[in-house]
Structure formats: structure tokens, C-alpha cells
Amino acid sequence: MTRRNARELIMQMLYEYTFHNEEDADRLIGEKLSEIRANEDGSNKAVIKFIEEEYYGVLEHLDEIDELINKSTQHWTVSRIAKVDLGILRLATYELKWRSDVPHKVVVNEALEIAKAYSTDKSPQFINGILGNVIKLIEG
Template sequence: MNRRTSREKALQAVFQVDVGKSDPENAYRHVLGKDSDDVFLKKLFFGTVEHLHELDQIITDHLENWSLDRLANIDRNLLRIAVYEMKYMEDVPYTVSINEAVEIAKRFGDEKSSRFINGVLAKVMETLGK
């Protein structure tokens, strides 16, 4: 499966854990379906879930006039995945992580999601300094 598809599936699984309170293993298996294990998806999803509190703090530090719990569910979980990718997946350039998150936001979020995601991730990129 290509990385865009893996990111979309990671978003679906993180959403299930966050909003549906699903068990991470069950959420992963559900989005994987009949596909075989995907190394990128597995690392992205389980890494995001494992570092949730740290990722939430990074996101919160870069929100202006917003709180994490006020964000749309899609936006919050997409930010979590993108920040994880930027912080922990050194083989992916920041600009790729941001672009992918923006494109996925256009597909799954509302009309303002992509600009919002782009703005927050640009600030995160400055902080992480790559």
C-alpha cells in the first residue's frame, strides 16, 4: 500500500481509538482489513498512540486561541499523526509530512481544515527546526 493510503488508514485507526475508544490493536486490525501488515502504517499508528500525550502537548503549544478538545476530531487526529511523523520518522522530510496532512485534510476535513492544519504544522516545523 502506498504511504498516502497508509496515512489515511492511520487516521482512521487513531480516530477509532480517540473518538470510539477502541483498543489500538483492534483499531489497527480493523483498518488493515484483508491487507497484509504495512510497516509504515504500523509504525505511524502505534507510534502516534504510544506518544499521544507528548504529541498533544506539542500541538497545544502551537495552537492560537484554540484548545485541543475544541478541534474537530479529524483535525486533532490528523495533527497528531503528522507531528508524530515529523518528530519520529527521520526518513520523511517535514515538508512531505505537512503536504500529506494538508491533502488528507482536504479529503476528510471541512473547508477550513487544510489551511488550519498547514498553519499549525508550519509552526511545529519551526520549533522542531529541520
């Protein structure tokens, strides 16, 4: 499993999380990691650790992430953003602010590629604009 696959999985879990209670967070990741472990030979411990760190990192900083997203949009709020796009934005915003080991270009590119695969034709442009503003806020 690549980091791109891991990010896609995290985005899917974040999407599911929007329809559940906070108490379901552990169950959601537990189910996905069980599937990975059942289908893998155990060589992806680093990827599993990456998934756990990213998923729980987003949830830990969710209020701050949503605030950054809200400040980075014009005439939009987190509640109006499509849930798939929101999952992508939350993950990318987390990486931009709290993961110094991942270059901003890589974060944005990964987000755009995931959006192309999972969202509408207009989503990559929308996400790119918001992430550009998030970067300005973080660096500013």
C-alpha cells in the same frame, strides 16, 4: 497501497481511537490490517509495517504530540479541534518529530491533501498553520 493510502487509514484509526478506550487500540489496527491482508496479495508487507509503526508511534507519544499541538495553536486546545483534523495533526506531528526519513515538506503536503479529502474547506489552512508552528518548536 500507497503511503498516502496508508496515512489515510492511520488517520481514520486515530479518529476512531478518540471514541474508544486505550484497550481498543490493538483491536482497531487488527481489524484494518485484516482487511488489508484479505484484499492484498501479500506484496505490501512494507506498507503494513509502515502502518503499524506510525499508528503505534502516535499512540506511544500521544501526550507529547498533544502538548506540541497545544503549544502551536492560539486560543485552541486539542479538545476543541475537530476529531478528523486532530487525527491528521497527530499523525503529521509524529512524523515531523520522530520520523527523520520523511522530509517536513512531504509530511505537511500529505497532511494537507488528506485534510482536503476528509475535512472542511478551512481545515487545510488551519492544519498548515499549526504544522508550521510545530516545525518551529521542533527545530527551535
